Amino acid sequence: MLKDIKIGCASSKTKYGTRFDTSIVKLEKEAIWSGLFTSNKFKSAPVEICLEKMNKNIAEPKILMVNAGNANAATGKKGKKDSEKLIEDVSFLLNVSKDNILPFSTGVVGELLDTKKLSQTFKKCTDQLGKNSWEDFANAIMTTDTRHKIVKKVFKLGNQKINVIGVAKGVGMIEPNMATTLSFIFTDLKLSKIQLKKLHRDICDQTFNAISIDGDQSPSDSSIFATTSEIKSDFKKYHKKIKNSFFEVFKELAEKMVLDGEGATKLIKIKVSGLSSYAASKKVALKVANSPLVKTAAYGEDPNWGRIITAAGNADVKEFDMKNLSLKIGVHPVLVRGNLSPKYSEAQGKKEFRKKTINIEINLGKSKHTALIMTSDLSPEYISINSDYRS
Known part of the structure; x- marks a missing residue:
């Protein structure tokens, strides 16, 4: 070639x-x-x-x-x-x-x-x-x-x-x-x-x-x-x-x-849609991707979805409205327009978080703009690698 x-x-x-x-x-x-x-x-x-x-x-x-x-x-x-x-x-x-x-x-x-x-x-x-x-x-x-x-x-x-x-x-x-x-x-x-x-x-x-x-x-x-x-x-x-x-x-x-991220054990895909622009959707997705609380939960295989929506809400996007927020972990709806889904169970979330690839979807409106951000989990190995990187 x-x-x-x-x-x-x-x-x-x-x-x-x-x-x-x-x-x-x-x-x-x-x-x-x-x-x-x-x-x-x-x-x-x-x-x-x-x-x-x-x-x-x-x-x-x-x-x-x-x-x-x-x-x-x-x-x-x-x-x-x-x-x-x-x-x-x-x-x-x-x-x-x-x-x-x-x-x-x-x-x-x-x-x-x-x-x-x-x-x-x-x-x-x-x-x-x-x-x-x-x-x-x-x-x-x-x-x-x-x-x-x-x-x-x-x-x-x-x-x-x-x-x-x-x-x-x-x-x-x-x-x-x-x-x-x-x-x-x-x-x-x-x-x-x-x-x-x-x-x-x-x-x-x-x-x-x-x-x-x-x-x-x-x-x-x-x-x-x-x-x-x-x-x-x-x-x-x-x-x-x-x-x-x-x-x-x-x-x-x-x-x-x-x-292959330093110390990574999981690939986390965060898809955000429904906002008025790709930039706004990406801003929310990055906020979730960079949350140490979300990343450590992923490492511990704990589907703590409260951390996900808290990080999303901290993205400082004016059009963010909890009433419009729908959240999926894998194929399972957790929130539907701000309300808990009666179909969701903790067991479903745990099953998704045990996978090598974790898919998280956040919808915040009716727009077709979508951003996909990929990140890794945060493990003790990451700290070990970076605490003695030069030694």
């Missing part, structure tokens, strides 16, 4: 032993890309560099270079110079313009890069180009992830087969806005830059921007959507199928991130 993309991975032998932690992805000159990055005002040095370069469109090969274990964030001018030095090294080795090289760093905040070691490791990556797999790349970008996250899909437009591959990492500090921790999605369908960017933003809004592990947004959040431009098709004719097919890849990656 996507044979025109070459991958090279290596190990710096620092934070993760001999495991791959450094990688380079090379795209040919016909490729174009779209990037979405953290809206956190505190941005890492690589994100600052990417933002400066994204709109430059030089018809030459393009490079993504990624290191895991160090975010190169809160490192000031020195951090930016370090990233630029590594870009310069890779530019020289591969004879690619520095403007066509995007850096990505993920890991601990507030530590300077070991540029000497990383320069040597990126050199090994260039030697390995074309020899490593997508699975190697997915493993190389992990930090506290317990498993790699990769999705491969083939769909047909007429007689044409379109390939899509998505790779992502991230298990904590996840509530992105126009991005996720790190995600890279590639296709061979030829798209214009405008088409690519619009698809990227629209799909991200309903997938990567609709997940939350702990309500914190990383300074390194980055999402790249790239096409090798190999296969031409009628975008206007197949627009809906194209968008839906890409959406499935983004959505599956987002679900994988939530299921």
Whole structure:
């Protein structure tokens, strides 16, 4: 799949032993890309560099270079110079313009890069180009992830087969806005830059921007959507199928991130509908998703629905009206327009909360606007991971 993309991975032998932690992805000159990055005002040095370069469109090969274990964030001018030095090294080795090289760093905040070691490791990556797999790349970008996250899909437009591959990492500090921790999605369908960017933003809004592990947004959040431009098709004719097919890849990656959330044992899907806008519905859903009381109840398999509606009511949405509130846990109605459902029993709720995936539906009116947010439960393991993350 996507044979025109070459991958090279290596190990710096620092934070993760001999495991791959450094990688380079090379795209040919016909490729174009779209990037979405953290809206956190505190941005890492690589994100600052990417933002400066994204709109430059030089018809030459393009490079993504990624290191895991160090975010190169809160490192000031020195951090930016370090990233630029590594870009310069890779530019020289591969004879690619520095403007066509995007850096990505993920890991601990507030530590300077070991540029000497990383320069040597990126050199090994260039030697390995074309020899490593997508699975190697997915493993190389992990930090506290317990498993790699990769999705491969083939769909047909007429007689044409379109390939899509998505790779992502991230298990904590996840509530992105126009991005996720790190995600890279590639296709061979030829798209214009405008088409690519619009698809990227629209799909991200309903997938990567609709997940939350702990309500914190990383300074390194980055999402790249790239096409090798190999296969031409009628975008206007197949627009809906194209968008839906890409959406499935983004959505599956987002679900994988939530299921691998730090200490996660449950995937919680919160669907809110009936309000006057998608934004209002999403605001309510996020309030529920980020409630420690809801998340700990999910971990304890306790269908404490009072916590759900209390969190929803705290979303500061003016049109929220308890008289219009209906709540379902799984397929079971708990509240119907503000009144207890005579059909609901605690046993039904417990059965739903024992499942790996918990579905919660909140309806607040007659509008068709709907928001779906995915989150995880909150376990003792999350506290353990984050209390000694740097040790």
